[in-house]
Amino acid sequence: MKQINVSTGKPYPVKIGHGLLSGCGAEMQGIGLYGKALIVTDDNVAPFYLKKAEESLKQSGFAVFSRTLPHGEGSKNFDELVKLINFAAECGFSRSDTFVALGGGVIGDLCGFAAAVYMRGVHFVQLPTTLLAAVDSSVGGKTAVDLAAGKNLAGAFYQPALVVCDLDTFATLPQAEYANGMAEVIKYGFIRDKELLSLLQRPFEEEEVVARCVQSKAEIVANDEFDRGERMLLNFGHTVGHAIEARSGFTLPHGQAVAIGMVIVTQACVKNGLCPPETLDVMHKLLERYGLPTAAAYPMSELFDLMVNDKKSSGDAITFVLPRETGRCELKKLTRAEWTALLS
Ligand SMILES: NC(=O)c1ccc[n+]([C@@H]2O[C@H](COP(=O)([O-])OP(=O)(O)OC[C@H]3O[C@@H](n4cnc5c(N)ncnc54)[C@H](O)[C@@H]3O)[C@@H](O)[C@H]2O)c1
Ligand SMILES: [Zn+2]
Structure with missing residues (x-):
């Protein structure tokens, strides 16, 4: 088991390891939580893991309630949030009770936002069950729901009190969802962790890789909890990626779009002498190794207007x-003339 501490305004531990779900109640008790717990999950995750989580919480003295939502982004809205609260x-x-998110990023974002607003804030625990949630959405305190006008347009910064990531839950994750998470894992390597990129070139220990990503996210978030500077590094590949997702009518999975986005930006940097060609070679090899695409089906000109709509x-x-x-990115604010020139 590995533990990483996130030093935000309200610090909290992230525990990563195999078989941790059956001990989640004891972990919660260990940080001083007690009373009622509301487990929020979805209908894909519930059949595999809800009972185990419920039993663990009951054993630790919690009065346990649960709500199972339909899976998918479609549940991440105010209707579901209002029903939940x-x-x-x-x-x-x-106010002394706890909301527990058992699932991927959809459940984590929705349950976290509900925890932030119910009685102006109840305790919140994340039990991520997707690779993406483990390395990205469960850590850092961004919570949100979608609006008709776009994804994640309403939300709050609200840090969890604890994150417990049981790597065994990935066993039931569909391959495509695992690949989505791998795109974010690879992203951490290119923004700040060259050693991680080497680990990914061979069969790896999940615990080590997830912990490295969480360590990176924890450091970035501790330096910039409210996303005004360094935290924007996590957006590598996402500005172009979001445009590709939108252009595909959201049929292309997020991780695939981000993979293509990283390649497009890296190609542009290589072409303009900002980055050595070797970086692009490493990226191509890794994305292919993990079943991720490296080229878009759309010309850049069709993506430019969509990029301006991005929240960032x-x-x-x-x-x-x-x-x-390789292993180092920089933030640069570019005018439209500059970024169209770079990417054309
Ligand atoms: N808060 C943040 O910082 C942050 C960061 C990145 C992404 N996000 C958000 O996260 C969401 C995407 O997260 P996601 O990729 O985890 O999606 P998700 O929560 O929709 O999960 C993906 C699919 O896998 C299923 N699933 C989850 N765990 C499973 C398991 N162990 N076994 C079998 N099936 C399982 C789910 O039911 C779902 O169908 C988006 O809404 C995105 O906006 C938030
Ligand atoms: Zn992402």
Whole structure:
């Protein structure tokens, strides 16, 4: 088991290892939580893991309630959030009680936002069950729901009190979902962890790789909890990736779009002498190794307008994450003229 401490305004531990789900109740008790616990999950995750989580919490003295939502991004909205907090109110949840997210990023983002607003904030615990949630969404305190106008447009910064990642839950994860998470894992390597890129070139220990990613995320978030600077590094490949996702009518999975986004930006940097060609070779090899695409089906010109709509843009200027060498990226704010020139 590995533990990483996240030093945000409210610090918290992230525990990563095999077989941890059956001990999640004891971990919660260990940080001083007690009383009622509301486990929020989805209908893919519940049949595999809900009972185990419930039993663990009951054994540690929690009064356990649960809600199972339909799986998928479609559940990440205000309707589901309102149903959730009404349910908590009906069950008599008070400020000393806890909401527990058991699932991927959809459940984590929704449950976290609900925990942030119910009675102006109840305790919140993340039990990530996807690779993406483990390395990215469960750590850092971004919570949100989607609006008709776009994804994640309403939310709050609300850190969990504890994250317990049981790597055994990945055993039931569909291959495509695992690949989605791998795109984010590879992203950490290119933004700040060259050693991780070497580990990924051979069969690896999941515990070590997930822990390295969480360590990176923890350091970035501790330096920039509210996303005003360094945290934007996590957006590597995402500005172009989000445009590709939108252009595909959201049929292309996020990880695949991010993979292509990273390649496009790296190609542009290599062409403009900002980054050595070797970086692009390493990227191609790793993405192919993990079943991720390296080229878009759309010409760049069709993506430009979609990029301006990205949340990370201000006016037509966009802060880009540019690779400068293998394992190091830099933030650079570019005007539309500059980024179209770079990417054309
Ligand atoms: N808060 C953040 O910082 C942050 C960062 C990145 C992404 N996100 C958000 O995360 C979401 C994507 O997360 P995701 O990729 O985990 O998606 P997800 O939660 O939709 O999970 C993917 C699919 O896998 C299923 N699943 C989950 N765990 C499983 C398991 N162990 N076995 C079998 N099936 C399982 C789910 O039911 C779902 O169908 C998006 O809404 C995105 O906006 C948030
Ligand atoms: Zn992402």
